[in-house]
Amino acid sequence: MASDRPASIGSGAAGTGAEGATADRAATVAQVRASYSTPAALDVYRQRVDNGLRIWEATVAERHFPAAARILTVGCGAGRETFALEQRGHDTVGVDISPPLLAIARELAAQRHHRAAFHLVDGRSEERRVGKECRSR
Numbered sequence: 001m002a003s004d005r006p007a008s009i010g011s012g013a014a015g016t017g018a019e020g021a022t023a024d025r026a027a028t029v030a031q032v033r034a035s036y037s038t039p040a041a042l043d044v045y046r047q048r049v050d051n052g053l054r055i056w057e058a059t060v061a062e063r064h065f066p067a068a069a070r071i072l073t074v075g076c077g078a079g080r081e082t083f084a085l086e087q088r089g090h091d092t093v094g095v096d097i098s099p100p101l102l103a104i105a106r107e108l109a110a111q112r113h114h115r116a117a118f119h120l121v122d123g124r125s126e127e128r129r130v131g132k133e134c135r136s137r
Helices: 017-035 039-051 055-064 080-087 099-112 126-136
Strands: 070-074 091-096 117-120
Touching: 039 080, 039 099, 055 080, 070 080, 080 091, 080 099, 091 099, 099 117
Parallel strands: 070 091, 091 117
Antiparallel strands: none
16 A cells, blocks of 8 residues: 655655665765756855854854864855854854855855865765864864
């Protein structure tokens, strides 16, 4: 009997078990990357870089981050939060799944002489290297 529920990761047309989960994951990563790689999306994120922290983000930083903390910005995009936190005196590293957004962040970091580092992280082995860098900074 057919189910009305959507297929879960690792089931359905992509395969079963670990192979299916890997195929499903790869398809999801590709879809997410594509959505953040359109010219319109890149333009929007580039324009937002100088907006700084939102009020709620600034409140969290002020209440919960120690002075000059090491901060990892997950899903950093073009660097809005990463740059804003660096300007507040924090040592920042940004990670994202989108190579084009990271290219914008790196370009702006170089142009503006920011110290922030930016890395591609998509659930593979890069996390170990980034983790080591965050601990050693």
